[in-house]
Amino acid sequence: MTEKKLMKGNEAFGLAAILGGARYYFGYPITPQNEVTEYMSRELPKAGGSFLQAESELAAINMAYGAAAAGGRVFISSSSPGIALMQEGLSGLASIEAPVVVLNVMRGGPGIGNIQPGQADYFQATRGGGNGDYHSVVYAPASIQEAMDMIVEAFEVADRIRNPVMVLADGMLGQMMEPVQLPDKERTFSLEENLKTKPWALTGHHNIRERNVIKSVYLQQDMLEQHVNHLWEKYKKAEKELVDWEEVNLDQAQVVFVSFGTTSRIVKEAMKNLKNIGIETGMIRPKTLWPFPYPAFERLWEGTEAVVSCELSKGQMIQDVALGMAGRIPVSLIHRTGGMLLTPEEITKETIRIIEGGGKHEAGF
Amino acid sequence: MKPVFEYTKGMRDQETHYCPGCTHGVAHRLVMEVLSEKEKLGETIGVCPVGCSILAHQYMDVDMIEAAHGRAPAVATGIKRVHPRKLVFTYQGDGDLASIGMGEIVHAAHRGENFCTFFINNAIYGMTGGQMAPTTLIGQKATTAIHGRDSKLTGNPIGMAELLATVEGAVFVERVALNTPAHIRKAKKAIQNAFLVQEKGLGFAFVELLSICPINWGLPPTEAVQWLENNMIPVFPLKSFRFPKEGLE
Numbered sequence: 001m002t003e004k005k006l007m008k009g010n011e012a013f014g015l016a017a018i019l020g021g022a023r024y025y026f027g028y029p030i031t032p033q034n035e036v037t038e039y040m041s042r043e044l045p046k047a048g049g050s051f052l053q054a055e056s057e058l059a060a061i062n063m064a065y066g067a068a069a070a071g072g073r074v075f076i077s078s079s080s081p082g083i084a085l086m087q088e089g090l091s092g093l094a095s096i097e098a099p100v101v102v103l104n105v106m107r108g109g110p111g112i113g114n115i116q117p118g119q120a121d122y123f124q125a126t127r128g129g130g131n132g133d134y135h136s137v138v139y140a141p142a143s144i145q146e147a148m149d150m151i152v153e154a155f156e157v158a159d160r161i162r163n164p165v166m167v168l169a170d171g172m173l174g175q176m177m178e179p180v181q182l183p184d185k186e187r188t189f190s191l192e193e194n195l196k197t198k199p200w201a202l203t204g205h206h207n208i209r210e211r212n213v214i215k216s217v218y219l220q221q222d223m224l225e226q227h228v229n230h231l232w233e234k235y236k237k238a239e240k241e242l243v244d245w246e247e248v249n250l251d252q253a254q255v256v257f258v259s260f261g262t263t264s265r266i267v268k269e270a271m272k273n274l275k276n277i278g279i280e281t282g283m284i285r286p287k288t289l290w291p292f293p294y295p296a297f298e299r300l301w302e303g304t305e306a307v308v309s310c311e312l313s314k315g316q317m318i319q320d321v322a323l324g325m326a327g328r329i330p331v332s333l334i335h336r337t338g339g340m341l342l343t344p345e346e347i348t349k350e351t352i353r354i355i356e357g358g359g360k361h362e363a364g365f
Numbered sequence: 366m367k368p369v370f371e372y373t374k375g376m377r378d379q380e381t382h383y384c385p386g387c388t389h390g391v392a393h394r395l396v397m398e399v400l401s402e403k404e405k406l407g408e409t410i411g412v413c414p415v416g417c418s419i420l421a422h423q424y425m426d427v428d429m430i431e432a433a434h435g436r437a438p439a440v441a442t443g444i445k446r447v448h449p450r451k452l453v454f455t456y457q458g459d460g461d462l463a464s465i466g467m468g469e470i471v472h473a474a475h476r477g478e479n480f481c482t483f484f485i486n487n488a489i490y491g492m493t494g495g496q497m498a499p500t501t502l503i504g505q506k507a508t509t510a511i512h513g514r515d516s517k518l519t520g521n522p523i524g525m526a527e528l529l530a531t532v533e534g535a536v537f538v539e540r541v542a543l544n545t546p547a548h549i550r551k552a553k554k555a556i557q558n559a560f561l562v563q564e565k566g567l568g569f570a571f572v573e574l575l576s577i578c579p580i581n582w583g584l585p586p587t588e589a590v591q592w593l594e595n596n597m598i599p600v601f602p603l604k605s606f607r608f609p610k611e612g613l614e
Contacts, residue, residue, distance in 0.1 A: 062440050066432075070446075204407050217431055
């Protein structure tokens with residue numbers, strides 16, 4: 001039997017990172033993710049790792065950049081405004097092809113916003129976020145257990161494709177407690193073994209190899225184009241290999257919801273309410289936001305009258321939903337923003353209005 | 366027969382992109398000379414800034430990385446965490462270190478990070494074409510201060526060595542110049558000492574090297590070295606600001 005434990009989200013994220021092999025963590029206080037930083041300061045040294053509180057998120061991501069380039073397995077976390085400050089580093093990490101796992105415990109925005117849960121960093125996370133042509137892989141966990149599994153997996157993916165991988169959680173997931181199943185035993189992770197898989201890392205050449213140079217400047221335009229094309233070959237491959245989603249009741253659904261993260265759990269409550277009044281609904285729940293599960297939308301049957309994006313933003317993921325639908329079925333939006341949450345009752349009521357309106361409706365609050 | 370002069374081991378056999386008369390070449394060579402004399406080229410990791418020396422990795426025969434503008438001390442901090450027994454250094458100009466990277470350098474010093482920073486102060490932005498730097502002298506002309514720097518508008522030139530000397534974790538702080546052979550010999554000694562501080566694990570070591578930028582100063586190199594002597598040294602005095610109490614021998 002594996003151990004089952006009741007854990008707070010933010011602490012479970014930290015534990016998952018250590019189990020996934022993270023040995024370097026650079027953090028800066030920001031709510032609602034402070035427990036991650038506090039947990040890592042307490043627990044990472046016990047695992048033989050190195051914790052450092054940086055002077056800013058800007059410094060934290062650049063410390064991560066240095067540690068990743070040196071071959072370390074690196075974890076960083078922050079919340080929306082802090083992640084905004086890290087975009088320079090994420091763009092740089094994608095360019096130098098260094099693996100880092102980034103956790104965003106999202107809160108309300110824009111600006112300083114507030115510390116309530118939000119999903120309005122969707123564009124920033126999935127479109128790159130920093131300057132230039134690049135992507136981060138983005139996972140969207142809906143439970144603490146799923147977040148732990150995704151964080152462990154994220155380190156393998158980051159090493160494999162040599163790119164930043166983001167886990168996009170929110171303040172609700174960070175602050176709540178749930179039972180989680182821990183892996184049988186802690187993974188043993190050694191820098192020496194991991195370094196053998198990273199011949200590009202900065203280790204000192206020891207006069208036995210050519211010097212390693214890690215760079216993101218390509219002053220000749222044809223060289224930069226060639227470099228970006230190389231990154232894009234990786235992204236094209238990742239789109240096929242990494243895309244992941246959950247399907248619920250698509251075969252009979254009159255209405256199909258699209259929702260990610262904690263919001264998808266509220267939508268599942270509304271689906272029960274709707275079933276009780278005789279409306280069959282289904283759900284596509286993206287587990288990866290980049291790559292986005294466009295193929296899932298080809299699976300919808302002719303009985304589906306409406307596709308509804310449910311999200312905690314003014315409508316960001318809906319653009320990907322519309323791309324996935326390509327005009328075949330009307331796409332609507334049910335949303336709250338600013339740190340407000342959707343309720344199952346709101347979703348139920350708005351869904352009925354959408355059906356009555358022939359599938360096209362923007363639910364505003 | 367023993368050769369009287371050889372190409373510096375540690376400098377790659379390559380023409381540089383630096384302008385004629387620029388002292389980056391001298392500074393590069395001093396850092397590489399010190400490392401090769403210590404036989405530590407293979408155990409060193411360097412961090413390049415954004416600025417003229419972003420391409421220093423083309424010339425220095427050690428593992429190197431480019432940092433984003435101003436962030437070299439944070440990048441070096443991350444590298445040193447992974448490889449605490451390797452020698453790590455940053456090489457940064459005045460726009461990079463004293464302007465956009467002020468936060469990172471002060472906090473790296475404040476934490477007593479165990480790496481070396483070599484700070485090239487030529488009182489101007491070089492790569493972008495002669496804009497005013499935090500170290501630009503009062504009255505010195507720049508493309509963003511065409512009538513000369515006015516302290517009422519933009520303050521006075523900032524003394525990074527003086528500033529960092531107030532930070533406890535910066536155990537070695539020295540300012541040197543690259544305009545005369547005598548000054549260059551002292552500069553090499555300071556670089557040697559900075560690496561010794563790191564090898565002994567004493568804390569953060571900082572060497573400010575006053576340098577010339579003939580192109581953006583609008584002076585021939587022979588006059589530029591004189592301009593540095595007459596104008597920069599009075600504002601940026603050459604001295605040892607901090608030296609480890611326990612000594613280095």
